[in-house]
Amino acid sequence: MKHLLDLPSYLEQDDEVRDRFDRLKQRPVALSVEHLGKEFETPQGSVTALQDINFKVHKREFVCVIGPSGCGKSTLIRILAGLETQTTGEVLLDGKSVYGPGPDRGMVFQGYTLFPWLTVHKNVMFGLEQAGRGKDTAAEEASQWIDLVGLAKFEKSYPHQLSGGMKQRVAIARALANQPRILLMDEPFGALDAQTRAKMQSYLMEIWQNIDITVLFITHDLDEAIYLADRILVLKAHPGEVQEIIEVPVPQPRSPEQLLSPEFLATKKRLEDLIHPEQEEEGTNSDHLNMVRMVPVDHEVESVF
Amino acid sequence: MSKKPAMQWFAPHKELRPRSKLVMTVVSFLLPILLWCLFSYVPWLWHPKVEINEPGSVSYFKSGMLVDRELFDKETLKAEQASKAVPQGKPANPIYLPAPHEVGEAFYTAFTTPPKRRTEKWLHESLWNSVQVIFWGFFLSSLIGVPLGILAGTYDFFSRLFEPFIEFFRYLPAPAFGALAVAILGIHHAPKIAIIFIGTFFQQVLVIANTTRKLDPSLLEAAQTLGAKNKALLFRVVVPGVLPNLYRDMRILLGWAWTYLIVAELIGTSSGITWFITQQARYKNFDNVFAAIMIIGIIGLTTDLLLAWLGKRIFPWQRHGVRA
Numbered sequence: 001m002k003h004l005l006d007l008p009s010y011l012e013q014d015d016e017v018r019d020r021f022d023r024l025k026q027r028p029v030a031l032s033v034e035h036l037g038k039e040f041e042t043p044q045g046s047v048t049a050l051q052d053i054n055f056k057v058h059k060r061e062f063v064c065v066i067g068p069s070g071c072g073k074s075t076l077i078r079i080l081a082g083l084e085t086q087t088t089g090e091v092l093l094d095g096k097s098v099y100g101p102g103p104d105r106g107m108v109f110q111g112y113t114l115f116p117w118l119t120v121h122k123n124v125m126f127g128l129e130q131a132g133r134g135k136d137t138a139a140e141e142a143s144q145w146i147d148l149v150g151l152a153k154f155e156k157s158y159p160h161q162l163s164g165g166m167k168q169r170v171a172i173a174r175a176l177a178n179q180p181r182i183l184l185m186d187e188p189f190g191a192l193d194a195q196t197r198a199k200m201q202s203y204l205m206e207i208w209q210n211i212d213i214t215v216l217f218i219t220h221d222l223d224e225a226i227y228l229a230d231r232i233l234v235l236k237a238h239p240g241e242v243q244e245i246i247e248v249p250v251p252q253p254r255s256p257e258q259l260l261s262p263e264f265l266a267t268k269k270r271l272e273d274l275i276h277p278e279q280e281e282e283g284t285n286s287d288h289l290n291m292v293r294m295v296p297v298d299h300e301v302e303s304v305f
Numbered sequence: 306m307s308k309k310p311a312m313q314w315f316a317p318h319k320e321l322r323p324r325s326k327l328v329m330t331v332v333s334f335l336l337p338i339l340l341w342c343l344f345s346y347v348p349w350l351w352h353p354k355v356e357i358n359e360p361g362s363v364s365y366f367k368s369g370m371l372v373d374r375e376l377f378d379k380e381t382l383k384a385e386q387a388s389k390a391v392p393q394g395k396p397a398n399p400i401y402l403p404a405p406h407e408v409g410e411a412f413y414t415a416f417t418t419p420p421k422r423r424t425e426k427w428l429h430e431s432l433w434n435s436v437q438v439i440f441w442g443f444f445l446s447s448l449i450g451v452p453l454g455i456l457a458g459t460y461d462f463f464s465r466l467f468e469p470f471i472e473f474f475r476y477l478p479a480p481a482f483g484a485l486a487v488a489i490l491g492i493h494h495a496p497k498i499a500i501i502f503i504g505t506f507f508q509q510v511l512v513i514a515n516t517t518r519k520l521d522p523s524l525l526e527a528a529q530t531l532g533a534k535n536k537a538l539l540f541r542v543v544v545p546g547v548l549p550n551l552y553r554d555m556r557i558l559l560g561w562a563w564t565y566l567i568v569a570e571l572i573g574t575s576s577g578i579t580w581f582i583t584q585q586a587r588y589k590n591f592d593n594v595f596a597a598i599m600i601i602g603i604i605g606l607t608t609d610l611l612l613a614w615l616g617k618r619i620f621p622w623q624r625h626g627v628r629a
Contacts, residue, residue: 083526103532113527116622117545126541127531158622178531 008262010270013249021247024230027058029095030214031080031182036089038075038240048239049075053089055233055245057182062208062215064229066222068275072240073218077186080216081107093181103127106175110187112167114159120146120170121155127178145173149203165196169203176211185217189224198256201227205254222271226264227254234274243274338405345404352396361392371397403592408599411592421588428581432600435566435577438494442501442569443562447555450509455551457510458517459543468514471507479504479565483572492573500572504565509558516550517543549620556612563605 013021036053039046049072057063065073078084080091082101090097093104114123124145128138146155149169159167168188175183189197201224208215219225225232229248236243249263258264295302313319321329344351355377360366363380377394384391398404403411415428426434456463479500486496520543528542570579578597585593617623 081526081530083529101526101529103530105530107527107530109523109527111523113521113523115524115528115542115546117548117620126528126533130532130534130537160622174531184530 005262005265007266007269010246010249010263010266012263012266013247014251017249017251020252021230024058024061027060029056030059030061030093031057031216032092032095033080034090034092036076036079036091037087038072038079038084039087050079050086051239051241053240053242055242057214057216060208060212060214062217062228062230063233064225064231065216065218065233065235066220066225066271066275067235067240067243068237069220070240071235071237073235074186076235076240077107077184077216077218080182081105081184083107103131103178104181106178106180106183108168108171108175108183108185108188110190112159112164112171114167114170114174116159119156119158120151120162123159123170124174124177127174131178142173142177145177146170148176148207149173163196164192165200168192168200172204172207176207176213180213182214182216185215187218187220190220197221197224202256204228209253222268222275223259225271226250226267227256227259232267232271234271236274246270342405344402345398348396352398354397354399355394356397357392357394359393362387362389363392366392371400400589401591403595407592408595411590411596412600415585415593415596425584426580428597431577431581432604435570435579436604438497438569438577439501439559439562439566441494442498442565443505443559445498446502446505446509446562450506451513451551451555454510454513455517455539455544455547457514458520458547459539464514467510471510475507475511480568480572483568487573494576496572497569497576500569501562501565504569505558505562508561509554512554512558513551516554517547519550520546549616549623552612552616552620556609556616559612560605560609563601566601 033053033055036050037048038050039048053076055063065076067073075084079086082098082105085099092098098105115126118126121139121142124142125138128141129135133141143152143155146152149172151166151169151173154162154166159170162170171188172183189200192200204215205228207213215228217225217228219228226248227250230252232246232248234243234246235241246267248267250258250261250267251263314321314325320326353374354371355374357366357368357370357372357377360368360370362384366372366380372394374396377392381391418428420427453463453467457467458464482503483496483500486499490496490499524546525538525542528538533541566577567579570577575583578601582594582597585591585597
């Protein structure tokens, strides 16, 4: 094909970006994953979902995890959240190993998981009350977090009265209210339509820039990963292993215009190559279906071209 | 082409319009009543008996007597052949099928007719008796059954501990414990309450355990990542999470409790609405029997509608349906 853009290498960083990554790597480590492995027992024998995963997330860094389906990215984040236990390896949060779920690792799920019987305000108060905060302080703090995600008007609403994007904003506020050391997000915008998703991405960037929070974000959307992340952890499937950790060369702070910048496209090209390598799918002849022409020759629209 | 299709009465898996729904509800009640009216008021439909007006020459016929139609025809033929006075009569239904208007009247007269003996009870007293038995049986069962069901549905430990035995016990028919209940608890209210308890409790634990198990597990996971542990998970997530469905279960279970009532009230000294029904059947007041049976249905349906209405107010977050 012609007209393909002449893209720079995704490894090329301008001075500002390189300088920023140098400083980023000087920051203390928030989350450290060491030799993490997970095996599932199935009737067909044991299956390795994750194998020898190693990476570090620095304080206030935004890391996206991306990979083909079946690479175990959800298993990874669930282990980090303590909802599943690893077979081997360790998860260190601020240098201490963690077991089981806890409020130090906030989690935002794709399915919102708001408590349907609680109002928006009570949902956000939930974690604060569990932490032993008094009712009044909890209520006050919750209001502040709700205000922060722009839902002050909906404090008294029940989740079923909110749109998907609003629900997810409440879920983010609820997770942040606990002031976790790290915010784990498991494809949080996967169920939203494109427009809402773009808006939510901007909101999240704004929140991340202004709050002391480290984010580990799982997605299968390449644009989303590049747009949001400082670094992208690329996993490969069968077994789930770290394929590459990409430093996104797109300068911060990000804006939607950058989606068409050369660095952005170069990174996207690299991710495409890693995640969607040429492969034959069952029932297809490489990229094409086994189609025969089924339009009569004298059809009023003879060809779509 | 663009003709609006007539009312979509038969679109699969589509709700009818609100007006049509109301119409169908009314029709649903009118249909059996209409059928009953047809059999009662159309003389050539069924009517296997003849009510004698005029005995004529037949010695054993009396005015007001109900005889089989065959017998009546035979006697009429005989009388005709002997050129004697022919008996007169009109088609009638057996005594156990009173006409709608008779039952309608019975709704009123059953309440206003004093009992035949001094020791016997008025209808409203009998009804109150039944309601009390139901209430205590269901209340005591729920007092233990609901917490047990929630525990079994939440923790596999309790599920394994309770459910196998309960699964076995629920196959034992509650009325089979009648004699035992009387031997232990005497002949008055207590054994009847016990039968309702036995009939409700074992189902209740299993049904509620199942409902509890259906709670969205991601809610528990979310709560855990927010710092909730053991007791908080149970009381602040599981219990409020299953409450609306549990409430719905209770409405269904209350209906089952009513079905055990009739058997329960026959145990020991017969009492309540069952006593009224058997007594009236003995006097051949079948209009009263029908009225009493319908009163049970009306009480049951009214309670259920009331509870459904109340449920919408107790659980405002469910107002737009769980299906969405």
